[in-house]
Amino acid sequence: MGINLDNFQKTVDELLIRHRSILDTLSKLQEANGKINRAVAKSVTRCGCLRISARRQEIPPDTDFLSWKNYTETHLDGELCERCREVLESELGESLFIWLPFVHCSIWSWVPSWKKKTNA
Numbered sequence: 173m174g175i176n177l178d179n180f181q182k183t184v185d186e187l188l189i190r191h192r193s194i195l196d197t198l199s200k201l202q203e204a205n206g207k208i209n210r211a212v213a214k215s216v217t218r219c220g221c222l223r224i225s226a227r228r229q230e231i232p233p234d235t236d237f238l239s240w241k242n243y244t245e246t247h248l249d250g251e252l253c254e255r256c257r258e259v260l261e262s263e264l265g266e267s268l269f270i271w272l273p274f275v276h277c278s279i280w281s282w283v284p285s286w287k288k289k290t291n292a
C-alpha cells in the first residue's frame with residue numbers, strides 16, 4: 173500500500189485549519205500519545221506478544237556516549253504480532269497527522285527566537 177501524496181497534502185491542509193490553535197494541537201498530541209501507550213500496553217497485557225522486563229541501565233563509567241548502545245536495553249522481550257503491529261502502526265500514523273500541525277505552529281513561533289539566540 174503506497175501513500176497517496178494528494179490525499180496526504182489535503183489531509184494536512186485540513187488539519188492545519190481544524191487544529192490551528194496550539195491548545196487544540198497539544199491536547200490532540202496528548203490523546204495520540206495516550207493511544208500509542210495503550211497499544212503497547214495491550215500488546216503486553218492482552219495479547220502477550222511483548223513482555224516488559226525492566227531494570228536499571230548499567231553503563232560502565234567513562235563510557236563514551238556513542239558506545240552507550242552496547243550497554244543499554246529496550247526492556248522489551250518478544251516481537252509484535254501482526255494484529256498488534258497493525259494497531260500500533262495505525263496509532264503512530266494518526267499521531268503523525270497531529271505532529272504536523274504542531275510542527276507547523278512551532279516552527280513559525282520558535283524559529284525567530286532561536287535565530288536570535290544563535291546570532292547572539
Ligand SMILES: [Zn+2]
Pocket residue numbers: 215219220221222252253254255256257
Ligand atoms: Zn500481539
